[in-house]
């Protein structure tokens with residue numbers, strides 16, 4: 001840190017992304033990416049003709065991609081904004097809708113970036129503890145007393161609320177913005193999208209990093225009433241009007257045009273999730289009922305940090321969080337059936353070897 005960094009950021013802990021190992025090949029189950037390639041149309045769209053247009057700025061209104069996304073969801077393009085990953089749009093939400101009169105409200109066990117955004121963007125926070133079984137007590141959010149940011153399914157627990165609960169939350173918070181972060185909704189949870197038309201204070205946040213196999217393209221979008229989208233665009237045009245690059249815009253459009261491929265990939269993940277979840281349960285793991293593309297699991301036979309470290313030695317990378325409430329758990333991305341079998345094989349070896357290793361490296365909640 002230099003002497004020039006504003007005192008505002010004294011003590012700020014930035015977000016720690018999951019490892020992206022270079023060099024050694026791992027069975028990579030640590031950052032909830034899809035194990036499948038993008039839709040074939042995406043690969044075609046990113047051909048030479050697209051690359052030749054890189055001398056021009058992308059459309060700052062992202063008209064074509066926005067229209068395609070809106071059509072796929074049955075909403076109007078005016079209800080959609082694209083972001084450089086949903087992280088960027090989440091940051092705009094903290095910037096636009098959180099202040100002393102409307103603190104950011106989020107759970108203690110949630111996507112780790114919420115806390116970082118609040119701190120970095122000067123938003124006061126109200127942190128609501130999850131229940132002992134990691135469930136959400138909806139009454140504690142009715143009212144929330146600020147701008148609510150709720151991941152549904154939650155990360156890293158994978159647990160999801162039904163749309164009736166989201167509706168109850170919206171009804172109890174008519175004077176505050178409610179952001180439902182649906183990064184993982186397409187893997188089996190109920191979406192709040194049908195509530196957009198009726199609730200002008202709702203923002204549904206989506207990403208193409210998970211279910212659309214496009215983590216590398218950095219594409220997210222938000223769906224909301226026109227005035228809220230206008231607010232988010234105010235943030236965007238005050239920061240980076242060309243926030244989504246031309247190649248990613250083409251990728252977004254091509255991806256949403258291939259519904260069949262999307263369904264196939266998401267279906268495979270749901271099937272593999274069931275198989276892996278059952279297999280881990282048989283090995284003594286405690287699991288939440290995850291509706292996301294990851295499992296949140298507590299090995300019965302050793303600590304979460306130790307299990308993470310042993311797996312890594314064997315070439316399998318999962319995610320471990322140091323936060324006390326969940327340090328006994330690991331988060332395991334659902335990959336292909338072969339990748340999950342590799343995880344199970346490595347786990348069987350660890351169980352057979354018994355004993356205990358030094359607690360593994362761990363990082364703050366993602």
Ligand SMILES: Cc1ncc(COP(=O)(O)O)c(C=O)c1O
Pocket residue numbers: 031032084085086087088111151154155181183206207208209215218219220
């Ligand atoms: C709950 C949640 N929201 C948002 C994101 C950010 O996704 P993106 O890749 O679109 O920035 C993540 C990424 O892991 C996430 O887990």
